[in-house]
Amino acid sequence: MTHPILISPSILSADFARLGEEVRAIDEAGCDWIHIDVMDGHFVPNITIGPAVVKALRPHSQKPFDVHLMISPVDPYLDAFVQAGADIITVHPEAGPHIHRTVQHIKSLGVKAGVVLNPGTPAKMLDYLIDDVDLILVMSVNPGFGGQSFIENQLRKIEAIRKMIDKSGRDIRLQVDGGIDLNTAPRAIAAGADVLVAGTATFRGGQSTYADNIRQLRGG
Ligand SMILES: O=C(CO)[C@H](O)[C@H](O)COP(=O)(O)O
Ligand SMILES: [Co+2]
Numbered sequence: 001m002t003h004p005i006l007i008s009p010s011i012l013s014a015d016f017a018r019l020g021e022e023v024r025a026i027d028e029a030g031c032d033w034i035h036i037d038v039m040d041g042h043f044v045p046n047i048t049i050g051p052a053v054v055k056a057l058r059p060h061s062q063k064p065f066d067v068h069l070m071i072s073p074v075d076p077y078l079d080a081f082v083q084a085g086a087d088i089i090t091v092h093p094e095a096g097p098h099i100h101r102t103v104q105h106i107k108s109l110g111v112k113a114g115v116v117l118n119p120g121t122p123a124k125m126l127d128y129l130i131d132d133v134d135l136i137l138v139m140s141v142n143p144g145f146g147g148q149s150f151i152e153n154q155l156r157k158i159e160a161i162r163k164m165i166d167k168s169g170r171d172i173r174l175q176v177d178g179g180i181d182l183n184t185a186p187r188a189i190a191a192g193a194d195v196l197v198a199g200t201a202t203f204r205g206g207q208s209t210y211a212d213n214i215r216q217l218r219g220g
Contacts, residue, residue, distance in 0.1 A: 008033035010199030029210035043072035044144035058085035090114035141178030150179030162192025
């Protein structure tokens, strides 16, 4: 199943003092989804935003909110993020005791469910999840911070997962997150990714550059 390439800017690199305006700017600049990185200072060594901020941002765009949860335990907070306006929720298998149950719970809330693999987590862990997920996210940096360098060997993992998805015949998006720029984006796409998360590469240069940045990342 071939999908168009989607761009999901990570608002981690936006100006947090003007977050609503920044969300409107990337929406108007032509992004497809809006990637929201939720960090708790426990699962990852950084703290960002919670459901109240997601709810406050919701009126600023009708595009899908792609909420990447880097919190542990994750299960107690799923309902709150859906109520706040999440459309897609991605979870790390290490963030709770029963990843299959977590995926089922996300889907029962009426939103799309994704599983995120850290750089050290093998593709094989998807064997018994691929029948249920809507999205698989390959982290090409260790989670916690924007602006890190792309870890090259994750291209091999993207290739392996692309084969798994194609074999499954299911409609699953393959997303890559971390260090995506004009050099790494085409290589991630060639390996099989079809959703690119980009924080630094979208927001660099200020609002007047967002449309060009997004278009170039898409390969246009
Ligand atoms: O999940 C993340 C970090 O944990 C971010 O989405 C990611 O780092 C994006 O930032 P950049 O494009 O600057 O690498
Ligand atoms: Co992210």
